[in-house]
Each structure stands twice: as C-alpha cells, then as structure tokens.
Amino acid sequence: MEEKRIGVFVCNCGTNIAKVVDCEKVRKDAEAQPGVVVARTYKYMCSTPGQEMIANDIKEHRLNRVVVSACSPRMHEKTFRNTCRNAGLNPYLLEIANIREQCSWVHDDTQAATEKATALTRAAIRRVEHHQPLESRTADMCRDTLVLGGGIAGLTAALELAEAGYPVYLVERADHLGGNLARVDLTAPYLYSARDLLLERISRVRNNPNVQLMLRSELKELSGFVGNFQAVVETKTGNGSSQIRRLPVGNVIVATGYKEFDAGRIAYYGYGRLPNVITSFEFERMLRAGRIETKDGRTPRYVGIIHCVGSRSAEYHGYCSRVCCMTALKYVQEIKSAIPGCHVFDIYIDMHAFGKGHEDFYKKGSEVKTMFLMYKKGDHPIIRAAGKRDDCDMLIEVDEQLSGERIEIPADLVILMVGMEARPDAGEVARLVNISQDKDGWFIESHPKLDPVATTTDGVYIVGTCAAPKDIPDSVAQARAAAARILARIAKGKIEIDAIFAEVDEDRCAGCRLCNTVCPFSAVEFDESKRRSHVVAALCKACGTCVAACPSSAIKGRHFTDQQICNQIEGLLAGI
Amino acid sequence: MSIRVNPGFISELEKYGAADVQKCYHCGNCSAACPFSKEPFIIPRKSMRYLQMGMEKRLQGTLEPWLCYYCGECSEQCPRGAEPGETMMSLRRWLTSRYDFTGLSKLFYHSWKAEVLALVLLALATGIGFFLWGSSMGDINHYDGPQAFLPSSAVHIFDWSMAGVLVLLLGINALRMWWFSLGSREDLKLSFFDYLKAVYLLPLHFFTQLRYSQCESKRPWLVHLVLMLSYVTLFVLIMFFLHEMQSGPQVDWRVHIFGYLAAAGLVLAVILAIRGRLKKDLQQYRHSHASDWLFLGLLLYVALTGVVQHVFHRTGYEFSANISYILHMMGVVPMLLLEVPFGKWSHLAYRPLAIYFAGVAESALLKQNQQQITEQAGAARAA
Numbered sequence: 001m002e003e004k005r006i007g008v009f010v011c012n013c014g015t016n017i018a019k020v021v022d023c024e025k026v027r028k029d030a031e032a033q034p035g036v037v038v039a040r041t042y043k044y045m046c047s048t049p050g051q052e053m054i055a056n057d058i059k060e061h062r063l064n065r066v067v068v069s070a071c072s073p074r075m076h077e078k079t080f081r082n083t084c085r086n087a088g089l090n091p092y093l094l095e096i097a098n099i100r101e102q103c104s105w106v107h108d109d110t111q112a113a114t115e116k117a118t119a120l121t122r123a124a125i126r127r128v129e130h131h132q133p134l135e136s137r138t139a140d141m142c143r144d145t146l147v148l149g150g151g152i153a154g155l156t157a158a159l160e161l162a163e164a165g166y167p168v169y170l171v172e173r174a175d176h177l178g179g180n181l182a183r184v185d186l187t188a189p190y191l192y193s194a195r196d197l198l199l200e201r202i203s204r205v206r207n208n209p210n211v212q213l214m215l216r217s218e219l220k221e222l223s224g225f226v227g228n229f230q231a232v233v234e235t236k237t238g239n240g241s242s243q244i245r246r247l248p249v250g251n252v253i254v255a256t257g258y259k260e261f262d263a264g265r266i267a268y269y270g271y272g273r274l275p276n277v278i279t280s281f282e283f284e285r286m287l288r289a290g291r292i293e294t295k296d297g298r299t300p301r302y303v304g305i306i307h308c309v310g311s312r313s314a315e316y317h318g319y320c321s322r323v324c325c326m327t328a329l330k331y332v333q334e335i336k337s338a339i340p341g342c343h344v345f346d347i348y349i350d351m352h353a354f355g356k357g358h359e360d361f362y363k364k365g366s367e368v369k370t371m372f373l374m375y376k377k378g379d380h381p382i383i384r385a386a387g388k389r390d391d392c393d394m395l396i397e398v399d400e401q402l403s404g405e406r407i408e409i410p411a412d413l414v415i416l417m418v419g420m421e422a423r424p425d426a427g428e429v430a431r432l433v434n435i436s437q438d439k440d441g442w443f444i445e446s447h448p449k450l451d452p453v454a455t456t457t458d459g460v461y462i463v464g465t466c467a468a469p470k471d472i473p474d475s476v477a478q479a480r481a482a483a484a485r486i487l488a489r490i491a492k493g494k495i496e497i498d499a500i501f502a503e504v505d506e507d508r509c510a511g512c513r514l515c516n517t518v519c520p521f522s523a524v525e526f527d528e529s530k531r532r533s534h535v536v537a538a539l540c541k542a543c544g545t546c547v548a549a550c551p552s553s554a555i556k557g558r559h560f561t562d563q564q565i566c567n568q569i570e571g572l573l574a575g576i
Numbered sequence: 577m578s579i580r581v582n583p584g585f586i587s588e589l590e591k592y593g594a595a596d597v598q599k600c601y602h603c604g605n606c607s608a609a610c611p612f613s614k615e616p617f618i619i620p621r622k623s624m625r626y627l628q629m630g631m632e633k634r635l636q637g638t639l640e641p642w643l644c645y646y647c648g649e650c651s652e653q654c655p656r657g658a659e660p661g662e663t664m665m666s667l668r669r670w671l672t673s674r675y676d677f678t679g680l681s682k683l684f685y686h687s688w689k690a691e692v693l694a695l696v697l698l699a700l701a702t703g704i705g706f707f708l709w710g711s712s713m714g715d716i717n718h719y720d721g722p723q724a725f726l727p728s729s730a731v732h733i734f735d736w737s738m739a740g741v742l743v744l745l746l747g748i749n750a751l752r753m754w755w756f757s758l759g760s761r762e763d764l765k766l767s768f769f770d771y772l773k774a775v776y777l778l779p780l781h782f783f784t785q786l787r788y789s790q791c792e793s794k795r796p797w798l799v800h801l802v803l804m805l806s807y808v809t810l811f812v813l814i815m816f817f818l819h820e821m822q823s824g825p826q827v828d829w830r831v832h833i834f835g836y837l838a839a840a841g842l843v844l845a846v847i848l849a850i851r852g853r854l855k856k857d858l859q860q861y862r863h864s865h866a867s868d869w870l871f872l873g874l875l876l877y878v879a880l881t882g883v884v885q886h887v888f889h890r891t892g893y894e895f896s897a898n899i900s901y902i903l904h905m906m907g908v909v910p911m912l913l914l915e916v917p918f919g920k921w922s923h924l925a926y927r928p929l930a931i932y933f934a935g936v937a938e939s940a941l942l943k944q945n946q947q948q949i950t951e952q953a954g955a956a957r958a959a
Contacts (some may be wrong), residue, residue: 302583343583343584345581345583351601362601363599363656366598366599366600366601366656367598367599368598369583369586369587369598370598371581371583371586371628371629371630372601372628373581373629374602397578400629402602402625403622403625403626403629403631404948405578405579405629405631405634406577406578406579407578407579407580407581407629408578408579408580408581409580409581410580410581
C-alpha cells in the first residue's frame with residue numbers, strides 16, 4: 001500500500017472563518033495527525049495564490065491526498081478538484097471540511113468553534129486516506145428530441161431545434177396546434193394578434209422536414225436516461241383505434257401548458273347562475289367573433305372586469321397568475337374601441353404591471369377613462385341582479401380600498417379574469433417523465449433562479465406554463481433556453497457520466513428488488529435473465545438510498561464507501 | 577349602505593378643465609408633496625378619488641379644493657401627468673357651479689360664449705342705462721358741479737344697491753356651501769361654540785392669505801396679495817369715499833394717494849398674472865380655462881378705464897371723462913354681477929369660508945376618523 005502523504009489547507013476566508021475559529025490552532029492540530037506532511041493557513045484559499053500554493057505543495061511534497069478546511073463543498077469543491085487535477089492529482093483524492101457555513105457562521109464561542117473546526121478537519125483527514133482515484137465516463141447520445149405540447153412554447157422549442165438541423169417529434173394531444181394561445185384574440189401589451197403569432201410558427205413547423213408532427217398523440221411511457229431515452233407514443237387514428245410508436249430520443253421538452261380556473265367553483269360571482277357573468281376565455285371568443293354583446297344580444301353599456309378569480313386567495317390558489325392584469329387592460333382597449341360609449345370598470349386587488357411595456361399599457365387603460373376600483377386581498381366583490389328601476393342588468397358591490405367607501409357598480413356584462421392552474425393530468429405527466437410537482441401541481445425546476453428550465457432528471461426540460469403561470473415572452477424565452485441547452489449537449493456529442501454513483505456487487509445481490517422501488521431517480525434496473533439488479537450510472541445521483549436499503553449490503557456508493565464514512569466518524573469523535 | 581359610482585362624471589368635469597384626472601393611479605405622491613395635506617383633509621388625493629368614481633354627493637361637501645392654492649408641487653411630483661393641481665382648480669370651478677342656486681355658473685363654465693354674450697348684453701344695458709340716467713340728471717359736458725352728468729351722490733346709491741344684490745346672491749350660495757359641507761352632514765355633531773371659537777379664521781385669512789404664503793413658491797402669493805389688497809382698497813374708497821374720490825378737478829391727495837397706489841397695484845398684479853399665464857412659467861399658470869382669461873381681461877379693462885376717466889377728469893376733458901366713466905361702468909357692472917356670485921370672483925367668499933368651516937369641523941372629523949380606524953382594527957381582529 002502506498003504511503004499516504006496528506007496536505008491540509010485551512011482557509012481564513014478573510015475574517016469569515018478567522019474571526020470565530022483560531023485557524024492556526026486548527027492547522028497545528030492537523031499537522032500532528034498521522035500521514036499529514038504539510039499543513040498551512042491562508043487568507044483566501046480559493047484565490048489564485050491560494051490555489052497555486054496548494055498546487056506547489058502537491059508537487060514539492062509529493063502529496064497524494066488533499067484536505068481543504070474552508071467553505072461548503074457546494075461553493076468550491078469544483079474549484080479545488082480542478083486545482084488537484086491541474087497539479088497532476090486525481091480530483092477525487094480531495095476532501096473538503098466545511099468550517100464556515102457549518103461552523104464559523106453559526107457559532108460565536110471561539111473556543112468551542114475552534115474545537116469543532118479541529119474535529120471536522122480531523123474527520124476529513126481520516127476520510128481522505130481512503131479516497132480512491134475515480135474517473136468520469138462518457139456515453140453516446142441520440143440527437144432527436146421529444147417535445148410534449150404544441151402550444152406557443154412547444155412550437156418555439158421544436159422550431160429552434162429543427163432549424164438547427166436536428167430531428168424533433170412534436171407530440172400534441174389535440175387535433176390542432178396552438179394550445180391555449182389559439183383561444184385568444186389580441187395579446188397585451190402591443191395588441192399583436194394571437195392568430196398571426198401562431199400561424200407564423202405553425203406554418204414553419206409544418207414546412208420543416210426535421211419536425212415530425214404527431215397530432216392526437218400522447219406519451220405513454222418514457223424509459224432510459226439522458227441521451228438515450230425510449231419514448232412510447234400513442235396516436236389516435238380514428239374509429240377508436242390507435243397506433244403505438246417507439247421513439248429513441250436524447251432529450252425531452254415538456255411544454256404541456258395550463259388549464260384555466262373553473263369559475264363555477266366560486267359561488268359569490270354567480271357564474272352559471274347569472275347569464276352575463278362570463279370568463280375571460282368566453283370573452284375572448286366574443287372578441288374573435290367580433291361581437292361584444294349580452295346573452296340576449298344587446299350591446300352592453302357597462303362592463304365590469306374582476307381580477308384574481310381563483311388567484312391570490314386563501315380558498316383557491318395563493319399564487320398570482322401573472323397574465324390576467326394585462327389581459328384585463330387589453331379588454332379595456334378592445335371594448336373601448338368596439339363600443340366607444342361603454343363604461344368599463346376594472347376591479348382589482350393590485351395591478352401587476354411588471355413586464356416590458358406593461359406600465360405604459362396600464363397608463364393607456366387609464367387614459368380611456370376606465371374606472372379602476374381596488375378591493376382588498378381576502379375580500380371579494382359580490383354580483384347580484386339589478387332592480388327594475390336600475391339602468392343595468394347587474395350590480396357589483398365591493399368595499400373600495402382607495403376611497404374607503406362601500407360602492408355599487410352597474411354592469412351589463414361581467415368578465416371574470418380566471419387564473420391559471422396546473423392541468424389535472426400534470427401528475428401523470430410528471431410520473432411519466434420522472435419530474436416533481438410543487439404543492440400547486442406545477443413542475444419543479446432544477447433551480448428556481450439559476451437553472452429554471454432543467455429538472456432533477458437530466459435531459460428532461462420544462463418550459464412555458466406547465467412550470468408556473470407566465471406570459472408569452474417568458475414562455476418563448478424558456479422554450480429557446482431549453483433548445484439551447486439541448487443543442488449545447490448535442491454539440492458535445494457525448495453524455496458525461498459523473499464518477500460518483502452506486503454500484504451493485506452482483507455476487508452479493510439476492511435479487512430482492514428493494515433498491516428498484518426506493519430509488520427516487522428510477523436509476524436501478526432489474527435484469528430478468530440474471531435475476532440481479534444493476535444501477536444505470538447516467539441516471540444515478542449518488543443519493544445513497546439504495547446503499548442504505550440493500551439488506552445484503554450488495555450496493556456500494558462510490559466515493560461514499562462504508563470505510564470512508566466510518567473513518568470520517570472516527571476522526572470526528574477522536575478528540576472526545 | 578353602498579354608493580353607486582358614476583362613470584360619466586369624469587367627462588362632465590372636463591368642461592371645468594380637469595383633462596387628466598383619469599390618469600391618476602393613487603400612488604399618493606401628490607399628498608406627500610402638498611404642504612397642506614394633513615388629517616383629516618387629505619389634499620389632493622381624496623378629492624381626485626371621489627371625482628374618478630363620480631361620487632358627486634361626497635364631492636360637493638368637500639372643502640379640500642378650497643384649501644389648495646395651486647402651488648403646483650403635486651403636479652410636478654405626479655408620475656402619471658394626472659395634473660392634481662389643475663384638477664383641484666377644476667373642482668373649485670365645479671364647486672362654484674354647485675353652490676350657485678341659479679344654474680348660471682354652470683352655464684358659464686360650460687360655455688364661454690354664453691358668458692361673453694351675457695357680459696356684452698349686460699354691458700350694453702349698463703351703457704344705455706347710464707347714458708339715459710346721466711342725461712336725465714345733467715349734461716354730458718359737465719363732470720362736476722350742479723349740472724354734473726353722473727353726480728357722486730347718485731352713483732353712491734347705485735353702488736350700494738348693487739352691493740346689496742351681490743351680497744344677497746353670494747350669501748345664498750355661501751349658505752348652500754355651508755349646507756353641503758357641514759349643515760347636511762348628520763354624522764358631524766357641531767355646537768354653536770365650535771362655530772364661535774373658529775370665527776377669527778375668517779378675517780385672518782381673508783386679509784393675510786396666510787395659507788397661500790406657506791406654498792413653496794412665494795411669487796403667486798405676493799401677486800395675489802397685491803391684487804387683493806389693491807382691490808379691497810379701491811372697494812373701500814368707492815363704497816365709502818366716493819364723494820371725495822369723484823370731486824375735482826383738483827387732486828385730493830389725502831384720498832387719491834390710496835387710489836393711485838391701489839390702481840397701480842391692481843394693474844401690475846393683473847399684468848403679472850397675464851404674463852405668467854402666457855409664459856406658463858409656473859405650474860399654476862400652465863393651464864388656463866376660458867373663465868380665467870375673461871376674469872383677467874375684465875379686471876384689466878376696469879382698472880384701465882378707471883384710470884383713463886380719472887385722467888380726463890383731472891385734465892379738464894369733461895366730455896371724455898363722462899364717456900370713459902360710462903365705459904368704465906360697462907365693465908364694472910357686468911364683471912361684478914357675473915363674477916362675484918357666479919364666477920371666479922366668488923372665491924373671495926368661498927376660500928375664507930372653507931378655511932373657517934374646516935377649522936370648525938377639524939376636531940370632529942379627526943375624532944370620526946380615529947373612531948373608524950379603531951372600528952376597522954376591531955373588525956380585523958374579530959375576523
């Protein structure tokens with residue numbers, strides 16, 4: 001067995017660590033540990049001189065193990081792994097002791113914190129002795145992409161990939177393309193026609209030979225891993241029969257969209273009971289037909305628009321649906337241009353005019369003398385039929401916040417701005433493509449800020465309103481972002497598989513399949529012929545669940561072996 | 577009890593000059609900038625809101641527009657160009673028309689042509705009347721003496737009769753103002769003592785325009801103060817010292833020095849105001865309603881014809897002095913009859929009255945607000 005030559009590097013992190021932890025004391029203790037040939041402190045270990053110091057020591061002292069006592073490994077493990085690699089050392093022969101987030105930042109007792117940092121560093125020293133050099137691997141990948149959903153997001157993603165020259169399967173459940181946008185008249189805030197926006201995309205999609213359009217189709221099954229998925233798609237062919245196709249794809253884009261909130265769930269708006277209380281989508285239909293009228297064919301003199309129907313409420317959805325405010329302002333413009341004498345009341349909680357051009361659009365809505373009336377979050381207007389002597393069909397009653405008065409608003413037509421919600425079958429889609437949903441049913445992204453279109457399953461992306469309510473520009477941007485991610489992967493040509501994953505010792509495996517069920521990433525497969533389980537390295541996230549679950553200790557987590565962990569614990573407890 | 581909103585009201589107010597109030601989205605910057613906005617009188621946001629929602633009942637009882645002097649700070653701070661200052665100005669015009677029981681005020685604010693027509697007709701009637709009246713009393717070639725065309729004793733009686741008519745008309749309108757703002761409000765319990773202890777506010781603010789002086793820009797206040805003091809001086813001279821004023825032809829400096837100063841002040845202030853409105857160099861001069869121009873034009877005409885008839889008289893051109901006296905009266909009579917009870921000039925009564933009424937009601941309103949807040953907090957806790 002080779003002689004272990006360990007270098008320990010204790011970082012001051014300016015004063016972040018040094019003001020609570022006596023780094024020199026930690027260094028001295030480390031220096032005295034068996035196998036340690038050099039121990040140093042430095043102001044900022046992650047800085048270029050700090051990294052150069054480590055690299056020099058690796059060469060000069062012929063170090064074959066490195067411990068860095070510094071910040072969380074999430075912060076700089078990659079940095080120091082690269083330092084090791086550049087100095088000729090396998091990057092997995094490094095161990096980080098977190099003495100900042102888990103020590104100096106959360107303690108103020110200098111002596112105790114120093115003892116804790118010392119123990120953490122000893123644990124890392126004991127652990128690193130047993131580190132093994134590991135290598136990441138690569139696999140071939142399929143360049144075809146599966147896009148689920150033919151709305152504006154799915155169409156855009158498909159076009160982006162197809163026009164770059166790669167095949168796309170565009171799967172749409174309905175018998176036409178366009179999704180929810182196909183139900184809309186004009187779009188806010190620039191009043192572009194939704195039909196024009198869509199027709200341009202649709203004709204380009206239809207004319208692109210790289211897009212294989214599959215209407216009346218649904219994904220039934222997805223197996224495999226990034227670069228090498230197998231999709232099973234069912235296409236209804238009429239007469240109740242259907243055709244099943246198996247498609248090899250490298251990546252999947254989920255663009256399944258949203259469903260509008262069912263206004264019938266709210267009793268106090270009288271939807272379904274009062275004939276002239278309609279939803280925003282019903283009003284879009286009127287606009288597209290070019291006739292704004294009441295159920296009995298009269299031109300309305302008063303139109304009330306109520307915001308946040310089903311959104312931002314404790315009873316229904318707590319979130320904001322993001323598009324309704326601007327859509328309501330669009331209605332203001334469309335009503336005023338169709339019926340100049342009509343009075344429009346916009347009854348809102350807060351006007352969310354957050355996007356580009358939105359504030360100007362809000363101002364335009366004011367300029368045409370819309371009466372904006374504010375109600376309180378948690379409260380709601382009440383709609384009732386008007387009396388015989390009133391010059392209107394309905395009266396909307398509400399506690400108006402900006403005046404502090406209880407008011408009644410005349411209305412011949414009331415438009416309910418219904419919010420967005422996750423589709424009822426979103427859970428089924430999530431299960432099929434192995435991604436998660438939040439409490440509202442929206443698909444969860446890998447990181448809400450830094451990785452908004454990727455998911456925890458490599459190769460599966462979420463774009464548009466299936467991930468959360470959003471408007472057209474955001475949906476389109478996400479579609480293009482996902483396409484760019486996929487094109488980058490295609491450009492690399494290979495899938496890189498992390499060196500850290502679980503491995504099954506087939507001699508020890510009893511074939512009980514417990515690991516198959518506990519794996520949250522569906523990474524453990526069962527080989528029927530051998531009656532043994534094996535881990536698909538590309539899918540494994542090295543969470544260790546199967547390692548812990550295996551009754552015959554047949555599964556080993558690379559870089560998390562029992563010996564490494566036991567040694568780490570021993571090191572931690574050595575001082576006690 | 578809920579109040580029905582009236583979406584058409586905002587267009588009605590356009591005739592009074594409020595062209596931009598619909599742009600307001602109630603950020604509250606205007607009320608933060610206003611030196612007079614203080615509970616219970618939130619200026620100008622509260623009135624803007626009532627206006628947008630068409631709550632006429634609430635609006636006709638509000639005193640806030642009269643508590644504003646249009647320094648324009650609010651309009652400068654407005655992020656939406658809703659012109660709160662001009663909106664308050666328009667509301668003063670609208671309130672004037674509301675206080676007026678005859679409907680003439682509304683007619684004149686809606687149509688400047690109607691106002692000009694009324695002015696011209698009244699001027700012609702005055703001219704013809706004075707010519708016939710003068711001819712029946714004396715000779716148009718004589719200004720002073722027993723054959724005087726328009727002897728001061730006769731004009732004196734005319735002046736006091738007209739003052740009586742004006743006081744009656746304006747008094748009725750002022751009473752209506754009281755009824756709208758205080759009298760009809762059952763929620764306000766006001767005692768005689770409340771009215772008595774605030775009464776000092778009336779003369780104080782009438783003569784000093786103390787509140788106006790608190791605006792950041794002092795120039796409009798000074799111009800306005802000079803105009804007002806000059807006018808009051810001339811008013812006192814004409815009403816109480818007409819005999820001394822009109823006798824001549826030699827100059828009686830004990831009386832005339834006041835007249836000269838006041839006339840100079842009046843002409844100067846009017847010219848400055850006209851210049852401001854032409855140059856639009858201050859917020860409050862940027863928008864001019866037809867009624868503003870008519871008012872300034874009339875003032876200038878009356879002041880100049882007064883000066884001209886004085887000069888003709890003192891220099892011995894008695895015929896010309898009498899003619900210019902009639903021309904002067906052809907401006908004075910229509911101006912006073914139309915502007916004091918029905919037009920812009922009515923603010924000489926409404927502004928000090930509003931400050932007085934606000935002083936009377938202030939503590940009661942504050943108590944009421946406090947009570948509302950406590951009740952709301954209680955309801956919130958219960959919920």
